[in-house]
Amino acid sequence: MRQRSRSILATGLSGALAFTMIGCSASPDSTPSADGTTEDPASVSGSITVLTHRTDLIDNGTFSGYVTQFQEEYPDVSVEFEGITAYEDEVPIRLSSGEFGDVLTIPRSVRPDQFEQFFEPFGDQADLEGDYLFLNQVSSDGVAYGLAQGGNATGVVYNRRVLEDAGVAELPTSVEDFMSALAAINDNTDAVPLYTNYKDGWPLGDLQRNIGVSLGNVDARNDMVASDTPWVDGSDIYYVDSLLYDAVEAGYTEDDPLTTNWEASKVMIGSGEVGMMVLGSWAISQMQAAAEDAGFSADDIGFLPYPSATDGASYALVEGDYYFGINKGSQNKDAARAWVDWFISSSPYAADEGFISSLKSEPLPANLSDLTDLGTEIIELVPEVEEGLFARIDSESEIAITQGGYRQRLVDIARGAANGDKANYFAELNDKWAAARASVTG
Amino acid sequence: MNATTPPGAKAAEMSAHPQLAGRPRGRSASGGERGRRRGPTLRALTPWLFLLLPLGLLFLLTYLPAANLVYYSFTSWDGIDRTKELVGLSNYERLATDPEIYRVLLVSLYYFVGAFVQMAIALYFATLLSFQTRLANFFKGIIFFPYLINGVAIGFVFLYLFQPGGTLDLTLDALGLSRLSMQWLGDPDVVNVSLAGTSVWRYTGLNFVLFLGAIQSIPHELYEAAEIDGANRWHQFRFIIAPGIRRVVGLSFILAISGALAVFEIPYIMTGGANGSATFAIQTVKMAFTHHKVGLAAAMALVLLLIVLFVTWVQRRIFPDERVDLS
Numbered sequence: 001m002r003q004r005s006r007s008i009l010a011t012g013l014s015g016a017l018a019f020t021m022i023g024c025s026a027s028p029d030s031t032p033s034a035d036g037t038t039e040d041p042a043s044v045s046g047s048i049t050v051l052t053h054r055t056d057l058i059d060n061g062t063f064s065g066y067v068t069q070f071q072e073e074y075p076d077v078s079v080e081f082e083g084i085t086a087y088e089d090e091v092p093i094r095l096s097s098g099e100f101g102d103v104l105t106i107p108r109s110v111r112p113d114q115f116e117q118f119f120e121p122f123g124d125q126a127d128l129e130g131d132y133l134f135l136n137q138v139s140s141d142g143v144a145y146g147l148a149q150g151g152n153a154t155g156v157v158y159n160r161r162v163l164e165d166a167g168v169a170e171l172p173t174s175v176e177d178f179m180s181a182l183a184a185i186n187d188n189t190d191a192v193p194l195y196t197n198y199k200d201g202w203p204l205g206d207l208q209r210n211i212g213v214s215l216g217n218v219d220a221r222n223d224m225v226a227s228d229t230p231w232v233d234g235s236d237i238y239y240v241d242s243l244l245y246d247a248v249e250a251g252y253t254e255d256d257p258l259t260t261n262w263e264a265s266k267v268m269i270g271s272g273e274v275g276m277m278v279l280g281s282w283a284i285s286q287m288q289a290a291a292e293d294a295g296f297s298a299d300d301i302g303f304l305p306y307p308s309a310t311d312g313a314s315y316a317l318v319e320g321d322y323y324f325g326i327n328k329g330s331q332n333k334d335a336a337r338a339w340v341d342w343f344i345s346s347s348p349y350a351a352d353e354g355f356i357s358s359l360k361s362e363p364l365p366a367n368l369s370d371l372t373d374l375g376t377e378i379i380e381l382v383p384e385v386e387e388g389l390f391a392r393i394d395s396e397s398e399i400a401i402t403q404g405g406y407r408q409r410l411v412d413i414a415r416g417a418a419n420g421d422k423a424n425y426f427a428e429l430n431d432k433w434a435a436a437r438a439s440v441t442g
Numbered sequence: 443m444n445a446t447t448p449p450g451a452k453a454a455e456m457s458a459h460p461q462l463a464g465r466p467r468g469r470s471a472s473g474g475e476r477g478r479r480r481g482p483t484l485r486a487l488t489p490w491l492f493l494l495l496p497l498g499l500l501f502l503l504t505y506l507p508a509a510n511l512v513y514y515s516f517t518s519w520d521g522i523d524r525t526k527e528l529v530g531l532s533n534y535e536r537l538a539t540d541p542e543i544y545r546v547l548l549v550s551l552y553y554f555v556g557a558f559v560q561m562a563i564a565l566y567f568a569t570l571l572s573f574q575t576r577l578a579n580f581f582k583g584i585i586f587f588p589y590l591i592n593g594v595a596i597g598f599v600f601l602y603l604f605q606p607g608g609t610l611d612l613t614l615d616a617l618g619l620s621r622l623s624m625q626w627l628g629d630p631d632v633v634n635v636s637l638a639g640t641s642v643w644r645y646t647g648l649n650f651v652l653f654l655g656a657i658q659s660i661p662h663e664l665y666e667a668a669e670i671d672g673a674n675r676w677h678q679f680r681f682i683i684a685p686g687i688r689r690v691v692g693l694s695f696i697l698a699i700s701g702a703l704a705v706f707e708i709p710y711i712m713t714g715g716a717n718g719s720a721t722f723a724i725q726t727v728k729m730a731f732t733h734h735k736v737g738l739a740a741a742m743a744l745v746l747l748l749i750v751l752f753v754t755w756v757q758r759r760i761f762p763d764e765r766v767d768l769s
Contacts, residue, residue, distance in 0.1 A: 092522050117524045201714055258627035258717055259605045395734045403732050408716040417630045
């Protein structure tokens with residue numbers, strides 16, 4: 001009896017210890033593989049895990065369709081997906097553990113100077129630039145650490161019927177025409193002229209992509225980093241934040257911003273309850289799909305260039321949407337590189353989702369035809385003068401330009417729910433930026 | 443009201459349960475008789491072996507992360523970088539010299555007042571339902587049920603409730619009170635009341651169950667004796683029930699304060715902290731993951747812990763935890 005209970009206890013004890021130690025596993029040793037370029041397809045083998053933020057494409061089977069096509073070319077590579085819904089919340093935490101699959105979408109909170117700690121180099125930026133676009137945001141010290149899954153253009157998604165019903169004859173490209181159009185929608189229709197999606201926060205944060213568009217200034221980020229007063233009349237970020245402020249102050253946005261709903265907004269713009277939303281070209285296909293699903297026409301969704309402050313010209317900034325990176329500690333780097341290369345050059349992803357292909361040889365997608373018809377000039381931001389400096393000053397200042405928080409407060413001030421006005425809020429932001437700038441560069 | 447540690451453990455301690463048995467002292471224990479094996483026997487070790495798993499998990503999931511947090515608070519880590527740079531006390535210096543960081547604690551006052559409302563409602567229903575009422579179990583179920591629902595689900599349900607033209611507005615219209623309608627979340631003067639109300643709805647059940655348990659542990663002879671002496675329900679409440687549940691009320695009070703200071707889930711899900719509804723915990727999370735200042739956020743979390751401990755200590759001094767003898 002004693003013997004049996006002792007062995008049961010011993011088993012239970014070791015089980016308990018093992019269970020407790022599950023979380024303490026050491027990371028596996030990684031042997032660096034040979035240089036990461038794609039070799040002969042027949043020889044590439046291995047099994048890779050791909051981390052992705054596109055859980056919708058996993059659920060509807062699109063990605064497994066891609067894998068089938070991929071395996072026609074690389075039969076010995078097996079691909080498994082790990083879809084993560086709150087991607088930007090979860091994956092940055094996993095980076096320091098080394099456990100983030102073989103291929104992943106590079107989280108936006110990683111600074112360029114941190115790339116080499118986590119990701120495998122793809123090659124020299126100068127070499128890759130011949131074939132690929134959008135390498136600036138993913139390169140550090142002249143080396144590219146990823147490739148874009150696709151690119152976006154800045155602009156405004158709108159409903160054609162609403163604009164017609166409001167009596168707007170010509171599509172607005174300048175700031176004045178844009179505000180007049182919003183006024184017309186407000187006066188002549190029941191639609192919400194401009195829906196901000198305040199509650200979700202990230203749509204307001206994404207407005208930062210338009211920094212530089214109003215003046216066609218490709219040096220916009222570098223100018224901000226060099227200035228102690230970036231929010232000053234006539235500057236790039238001033239135009240972006242002012243447009244939001246003025247639209248809210250004039251009453252052209254939703255009544256109760258605290259109860260906006262992203263998914264509902266997609267249906268609302270399709271049905272004509274919302275006139276415009278400032279979103280990049282990545283949103284066009286989503287809005288069209290939502291419109292069709294709700295019984296409206298996808299053709300009603302159009303795309304305007306972001307309002308320009310330059311007389312007689314309009315611009316659209318293009319940049320990479322999300323980037324593929326390869327885990328530096330991956331055991332299957334060749335297979336991972338094969339997947340990334342195939343995905344970018346041979347998969348229908350960019351075309352189906354309405355992205356700009358990151359291959360230089362491919363033309364612009366059809367959904368940007370509205371821009372090209374209006375004579376909008378497509379521009380790209382130049383590389384940062386000092387890598388990661390913008391992000392470091394932004395973090396230190398606690399403004400978080402790429403997130404929605406400070407713009408939510410801007411909206412609150414504009415609608416009278418918070419004290420202050422545009423001038424002293426911008427002065428406050430300038431003070432924070434200057435102090436952070438001094439602290440980071442000083 | 444506390445959204446973190448389940449107070450059930452503390453409640454168990456508060457009621458008169460016997461302490462956990464220590465090592466069994468029997469003839470087979472170490473030392474003692476000649477001819478026995480030296481050293482602790484298996485029987486003596488058994489309780490510790492049972493405790494090994496929970497202690498292991500406690501260490502892994504509570505003390506180790508807390509120790510890490512203390513370590514991070516002395517660094518300027520951004521949450522991503524492989525290297526963590528030690529910066530000494532500069533995070534604490536910032537916390538000691540920047541009053542803006544503590545402004546959000548004012549929002550906790552709304553939740554604190556809400557907690558009082560919660561306790562009053564819970565006490566009222568607990569008293570009512572501790573006597574013989576028809577359908578008592580049904581009502582107990584209804585009152586406790588919200589506590590069982592996931593916080594995210596509650597957040598979404600109440601978002602629909604508070605929408606312009608949502609459930610609350612429709613109800614007011616039906617009652618002919620539509621002039622009372624306002625922007626429940628959009629109005630900065632009202633948003634915290636709305637969120638605190640949601641929190642009250644969610645946690646009243648927990649207080650109710652605690653009070654009910656405490657009331658039911660009062661011996662019934664006391665009620666009979668009081669009735670014979672001519673006491674009515676109110677007298678019974680004031681002189682029998684209230685003293686009898688004093689310890690549970692004290693406990694709920696402590697939980698209310700620490701819960702109000704550390705409130706996170708409801709405002710984070712419903713408004714994300716916008717429109718003046720941010721709390722200290724939300725600000726800490728934003729500091730860590732939006733501004734990439736994990737070191738400062740760790741220091742903020744520790745400072746919050748110290749504030750809660752201090753308030754609890756003050757409370758204990760003012761309302762000492764004495765045994766109440768009812769007989």
